[in-house]
Amino acid sequence: PTGYSFNLDGAAIYLSISLLFLAQAFGHNLDLGQQLAALGVLLLTSKGMAGVPGSSFLALSATAAALGIFPVAGVALLLGADRLMDSMRVVVNLLGNCVATFVVSKWEGQFDRSVMVRAFRGEITNHDSAIMLGVEDDFEDQELERISGGEAPSPKFRGGPNPEDIPGFQMSRPGSHAGPPERSSAAINHE
Known part of the structure; x- marks a missing residue:
């Protein structure tokens, strides 16, 4: 969400x-103070990297320009x-982020080794993942739509009135056109 690259x-x-290689290539042996100064500048410049x-x-x-130890060229x-x-x-950035994910999940008490092993073995399906994430209703809707050949199931409403219970309401399905509701001959004769 911040658009910032962490853990590089x-x-x-x-x-x-x-930096140490280039300093030595130009004949400069950096003492401890220069190395610490270089570390401070590297901390600042690395945070600006995309x-x-x-x-x-x-x-x-x-x-190199900030330190002036060797020519920027x-x-x-x-x-x-x-x-x-x-x-x-x-590769190192990716592995660092993977390790950080495991460490944080351990600290938070969310790491489940048995689930990890099952996932690595391919024993966990998408449906199992959806249940673990708490989005099984969304998964079931997508799966029913796939199985039924493109017709979406009626939506599940978690609160409020169900539109299908409203008299005269017609829900259109994707790919179909639901025109105005059909009127009975009794309603037409009544007018």
């Missing part, structure tokens, strides 16, 4: 290792390998 572990590792390919390369360029040394490294960053 792969990008964080890439930025720090690349979740798009190549964004960490731009963050590395911004970090030196980042071009990594340009040839960046495509391959980008694929590796994606």
Whole structure:
């Protein structure tokens, strides 16, 4: 909902290792104070990265410009390998997010190992998942529509009057046209 890319572990590792590599390639051995300063700048620039390919390369360029340890043009040394490294960053980011999901579910007491094992074995169907998520009514409606050849079942109302109980109400089905309600000959003769 925030549009923010969280937990970019792969990008964080890439930025720090690349920065140290480039500093050494230009003959600068960073002492502890410079490494901590680089870490602080990396924390800021990595938070501005978007979740798009190549964004960490731009963050590395911004970090190099902010630190001034080596020329920004030196980042071009990594340009040839960046495509391959980008694929590796994606894998590390994905695994980091998977681990974070498990950790948070354990902390919240929502992790059920037996359900996980059943899902990995393929024993849990979509219907089982719908029941676990509490949306089984929606799932049943979709399944009935699929089975009945496109005709949607009448909706389930959770409160208020049911429109089908209202005299003269006709519900149209998808793909059909329900015109005005049919009037009986007695009603026509009465007019």
